[in-house]
Amino acid sequence: MSIGTRLFTMIYGERVGSDEFGNTYYVDRRTKGGKRERRWVLYKGEVEASRVPPEWHAWLHSKTLPVPVTRATPRAWQKPHEPNRTGTELAYRPPGHTLMGGQRARATGDYEPWTPA
Numbered sequence: 001m002s003i004g005t006r007l008f009t010m011i012y013g014e015r016v017g018s019d020e021f022g023n024t025y026y027v028d029r030r031t032k033g034g035k036r037e038r039r040w041v042l043y044k045g046e047v048e049a050s051r052v053p054p055e056w057h058a059w060l061h062s063k064t065l066p067v068p069v070t071r072a073t074p075r076a077w078q079k080p081h082e083p084n085r086t087g088t089e090l091a092y093r094p095p096g097h098t099l100m101g102g103q104r105a106r107a108t109g110d111y112e113p114w115t116p117a
Contacts, residue, residue, distance in 0.1 A: 001042055001047070003041070005040075005042070008025055009040075009042060012028050012029060012030060013026035013027070013029070013040075014027050014028075014032065016027060016062040017058070017067050017068070017070070018057075018070070019052070019053050019056050019070055020053070020070055021044060021051050021053075021081070022043065022044030023041050023043050023044055023051065023052065023056070024041070024042045024044070025039065025040070025041050025042075025059070025060070026039070026040055026042065027039050027058060027066075037062065038115065039059065039060050040060070041056070041060060046083075048083060048084060050081075050083065050084045051081060051083070053068075053070075054098045055068035056068055066096070072109070
C-alpha cells in the first residue's frame, strides 16, 4: 500500500470490517450511505485481488448494501484460497506445453486430420 493510500485511509476512511485473510475494508465517510459510496480494501501482506472473498468482492463493487458477515467456518463445498500462480514456475501447464516437453499424447482413433485433395 502506498503512502497516499495510507494517508487517505487515515483521514477519510471508516473501517467497516475484515475478512479471514486479514484484509481490512473501508468506506469513505464523506460518501457513506450515498448513491456513489466509495469503498476500498487494504490487503494484509501481498496485494493480490484474488484474495478478496466473493462476498467482499460484491460489497466492494456495490452489488450488496450490507457489510458481509465473515463465517467462522467455511461451508463444506468451499475450497481454501490458492494464490494466482500465473507467470510463476508453479503455473498450470497442460500436457504438450513447450515448457512441459512439447509432446502431447497421440490422438486416439476418433481423430482424422484433414489433408488437402
